[in-house]
Amino acid sequence: MNLLLSSFTLVHREITHFYRDRARLIGVLLQPLLFWLLIGTGLNASFQPAGNENSYIEYFFPGILLMVIMFTAIFSTFSIIEDRRAGFMQGVLVSPAPRAAVVLGKVVGGALLGMLQGSLFLLLLLLPMLSLSLTFGGLLQMLLWMLITGFLLTTLGVLMAWPMSSTHGYHSLMSVLLLPMWIFSGAAFPMTGAPMWLRLIMQINPLSHALALMRGSLAGHSAPPHAAMSILFLLVCLTGAFIAALWLVRRR
Amino acid sequence: MQNFLDIHALDFNYGERAALRQVSMQAPQGAFVALLGPNGSGKTTLFHILSGMRQAAAGSADIFGHPISRESQQIRRKLGIVFQSPSLDDKLSVKENLRHHGHLYGLWGGTLRQRIDANLKRFDLEARGRDRIGTLSGGLQRRVELARALLHMPSGLLLDEPTTGLDPSVRLDFWALLEQIRREQELSVLFTTHWFEEAERANLVGILDGGRLVAFGEPKALKSALGTEIVTITASHADKLAAELSERLNLRPGVKGNCIRFGDERGPELVADIMTHYGTCIETITAGRPTLEDVYIHHTGKPFAGGSPS
Numbered sequence: 220m221n222l223l224l225s226s227f228t229l230v231h232r233e234i235t236h237f238y239r240d241r242a243r244l245i246g247v248l249l250q251p252l253l254f255w256l257l258i259g260t261g262l263n264a265s266f267q268p269a270g271n272e273n274s275y276i277e278y279f280f281p282g283i284l285l286m287v288i289m290f291t292a293i294f295s296t297f298s299i300i301e302d303r304r305a306g307f308m309q310g311v312l313v314s315p316a317p318r319a320a321v322v323l324g325k326v327v328g329g330a331l332l333g334m335l336q337g338s339l340f341l342l343l344l345l346l347p348m349l350s351l352s353l354t355f356g357g358l359l360q361m362l363l364w365m366l367i368t369g370f371l372l373t374t375l376g377v378l379m380a381w382p383m384s385s386t387h388g389y390h391s392l393m394s395v396l397l398l399p400m401w402i403f404s405g406a407a408f409p410m411t412g413a414p415m416w417l418r419l420i421m422q423i424n425p426l427s428h429a430l431a432l433m434r435g436s437l438a439g440h441s442a443p444p445h446a447a448m449s450i451l452f453l454l455v456c457l458t459g460a461f462i463a464a465l466w467l468v469r470r471r
Numbered sequence: 472m473q474n475f476l477d478i479h480a481l482d483f484n485y486g487e488r489a490a491l492r493q494v495s496m497q498a499p500q501g502a503f504v505a506l507l508g509p510n511g512s513g514k515t516t517l518f519h520i521l522s523g524m525r526q527a528a529a530g531s532a533d534i535f536g537h538p539i540s541r542e543s544q545q546i547r548r549k550l551g552i553v554f555q556s557p558s559l560d561d562k563l564s565v566k567e568n569l570r571h572h573g574h575l576y577g578l579w580g581g582t583l584r585q586r587i588d589a590n591l592k593r594f595d596l597e598a599r600g601r602d603r604i605g606t607l608s609g610g611l612q613r614r615v616e617l618a619r620a621l622l623h624m625p626s627g628l629l630l631d632e633p634t635t636g637l638d639p640s641v642r643l644d645f646w647a648l649l650e651q652i653r654r655e656q657e658l659s660v661l662f663t664t665h666w667f668e669e670a671e672r673a674n675l676v677g678i679l680d681g682g683r684l685v686a687f688g689e690p691k692a693l694k695s696a697l698g699t700e701i702v703t704i705t706a707s708h709a710d711k712l713a714a715e716l717s718e719r720l721n722l723r724p725g726v727k728g729n730c731i732r733f734g735d736e737r738g739p740e741l742v743a744d745i746m747t748h749y750g751t752c753i754e755t756i757t758a759g760r761p762t763l764e765d766v767y768i769h770h771t772g773k774p775f776a777g778g779s780p781s
Binding site for chain 2: 220
């Protein structure tokens with residue numbers, strides 16, 4: 220009961236913050252949009268993804284969706300660092316609320332916001348020049364994959380932010396861990412043409428599996444080859460990361 | 472009845488550096504305790520241990536009879552905590568902050584709404600309930616912090632330098648409000664401060680120096696232990712003068728730099744006496760009732776680095 224009530228209140232706070240902070244919404248949506256348009260259009264003429272009938276800008280679309288979810292997770296967990304030393308989190312940590320609520324509040328909040336912003340991005344599919352589209356079933360699948368991916372990325376964000384004493388440290392961890400995970404997920408180039416060692420890295424990267432599932436739920440993309448395995452792998456990674464985050468937050 | 476605080480031989484280290492050494496103190500329920508000391512004396516560390524943010528390296532501490540090492544959950548429900556740095560979310564309104572806080576303490580629905588309304592009224596914040604924290608003055612924000620800490624009706628309140636950064640008049644209002652609530656609710660209160668004037672308000676004062684509790688007791692008792700009058704002399708050759716005073720007048724002065732201090736019941740008469748004999752080599756001489764500052768200097772042998780709020 221206490222866990223549910225305190226988790227709920229922390230999720231509620233995340234969401235209130237989000238809609239009161241317009242700059243954040245713009246930051247999370249505008250940068251991926253620019254990336255998509257600039258890189259997508261730039262490479263569109265010269266790059267034809269192997270084993271894929273879509274144009275590059277269409278190929279790149281799910282990758283950008285993944286970026287939106289990743290940025291949301293980063294924004295949500297960024298606040299942990301300062302909130303804990305001088306802010307709202309001080310009061311949470313001395314309250315009787317279980318520490319699990321701290322993790323759950325962040326993770327559920329970050330995942331819901333990621334899904335919401337991803338959904339806004341999906342509106343771009345209405346553009347007539349894109350041959351991509353979503354069936355109703357595809358949309359439901361897509362929402363689910365976005366949610367699970369949001370859970371995973373926010374949990375990873377908590378794991379990285381919690382031990383940090385400054386936001387600088389988090390910045391550098393982010394650029395050596397999360398960004399490469401995004402690049403080597405198949406977001407920017409497909410796995411098929413990559414050398415063996417790189418394919419191996421991409422195989423064990425949970426974001427590759429998240430991306431394959433998201434790509435698969437878009438009509439006009441081929442279904443992922445091992446969907447069930449991908450879901451299982453994602454859930455295993457998520458559970459592992461969540462347990463690690465719980466352990467970390469309980470410890471200090 | 473269980474004591475508010477039962478602390479025995481508490482130790483805490485930051486790496487190699489000992490922040491608390493063998494700190495012990497008892498305070499009954501309803502006590503109003505001040506932890507006085509300059510920055511780095513260990514008072515905030517002790518506050519952190521009592522509020523459950525850090526674990527002591529050795530020793531024990533019980534709050535309302537619950538050992539903090541094992542029954543932290545019971546303690547958390549019975550304590551309200553006001554931090555030195557703001558713990559309110561400035562993007563949210565006063566009511567929203569209180570609502571989140573209530574949820575964290577297991578309050579919800581109608582009960583929570585009633586508590587919030589009652590607390591807003593009590594702290595004279597009714598008109599500001601919907602305002603964002605960021606739009607409130609520093610004094611009002613502190614009042615909301617207090618309303619937040621008392622929302623779950625704790626039996627004890629811990630405050631870490633609660634008036635830091637407030638204007639003198641706002642600071643007086645804050646203490647008056649706290650005093651009123653303390654009496655109405657029979658709250659046990661502990662606060663940390665580096666101001667003697669604030670510590671004077673408490674009915675038990677603990678003086679911390681370099682992680683040790685060098686004095687603990689009622690302010691009156693601590694002061695009267697020094698004698699009825701304290702004579703303070705500044706002189707350029709303090710050492711020489713002190714030697715003469717102890718030899719001729721049978722006094723036991725303490726010397727620090729160019730400052731001489733001692734307690735003596737004769738006070739003003741003695742001052743006049745000293746002036747007639749040694750007036751030429753004295754810069755200033757005063758006699759007065761001992762203050763907590765004198766108590767601090769007496770126990771630590773050094774002038775206080777904290778100072779006065781004005």
